[in-house]
Amino acid sequence: MARVKARFVISASQTSEFPPPSLPEVAVVGRSNVGKSSLINALVGHDGLARTSRTPGRTRLANWFAIASPGAAGARRSPGGNAESIDERFFLVDMPGYGYAEVSQAMRESWRPLIEGYLAERKSLVGVLLLIDIRRGAQNEELDFLPWLAERDMPVVVALTKADKLAKNKRSLEVARARQALALRRDPVAVSAQSGDGVDPLWRAVVQLARKPRPQAPADPADPADPE
Numbered sequence: 001m002a003r004v005k006a007r008f009v010i011s012a013s014q015t016s017e018f019p020p021p022s023l024p025e026v027a028v029v030g031r032s033n034v035g036k037s038s039l040i041n042a043l044v045g046h047d048g049l050a051r052t053s054r055t056p057g058r059t060r061l062a063n064w065f066a067i068a069s070p071g072a073a074g075a076r077r078s079p080g081g082n083a084e085s086i087d088e089r090f091f092l093v094d095m096p097g098y099g100y101a102e103v104s105q106a107m108r109e110s111w112r113p114l115i116e117g118y119l120a121e122r123k124s125l126v127g128v129l130l131l132i133d134i135r136r137g138a139q140n141e142e143l144d145f146l147p148w149l150a151e152r153d154m155p156v157v158v159a160l161t162k163a164d165k166l167a168k169n170k171r172s173l174e175v176a177r178a179r180q181a182l183a184l185r186r187d188p189v190a191v192s193a194q195s196g197d198g199v200d201p202l203w204r205a206v207v208q209l210a211r212k213p214r215p216q217a218p219a220d221p222a223d224p225a226d227p228e
């Protein structure tokens, strides 16, 4: 059963194709095959919303999903009554997976501007959900990525995916290990799209990210009054 109202809005392969920044956005980021599509489907409770695919070529797009008022039953319609007026609160943005070993260097280079351009420039971005496979733990990409986000005052929720693959005691170890490796202020959420473990707490954390206005990014330093 659907947990929340969600609809696919648009895919984009370059910044010029991004939709207007009309709602706050939470970006979902992670290595290819981390279980991103499965988790998005589990979070919103729609099996087919984000395609689960093992084909790298099909996951090179950023995908926008509009999420309606979380927990609201039924679509609220404006007096005009069109479907667009559903009480949509935020966009989940499914970013292309990084680090796919089978993808050529050239293809990887074409992803970077999309991902980095989006994360650095998107004014409506209010938070990032970073996914890490619980059995792989944090690797170089994540160790580089978190400080990069922190420099930009970007709120982040970290989730460790495919938790069902580890026994509970092993999960706790990995949670502690990831927290330490990434210097997180709180435990990452161990989650499984397959068993449903952790899905509710993670969804609450995502909704909170989406609701919290992002601290105003520091204004561009005004042209320094250069005495020269």
Ligand code: GDP
Residues within 6 Å of the ligand: 031, 032, 033, 034, 035, 036, 037, 038, 039, 051, 052, 053, 054, 059, 097, 161, 162, 163, 164, 165, 191, 192, 193, 194, 195
């Ligand atoms: P994406 O490439 O990050 O979007 O990953 P997918 O959602 O397509 O999943 C990649 C593979 O991991 C697929 O074979 C999924 O069936 C599997 N997978 C995804 N989530 C889970 C999970 O929670 N538990 C287990 N055991 N397998 C999962």
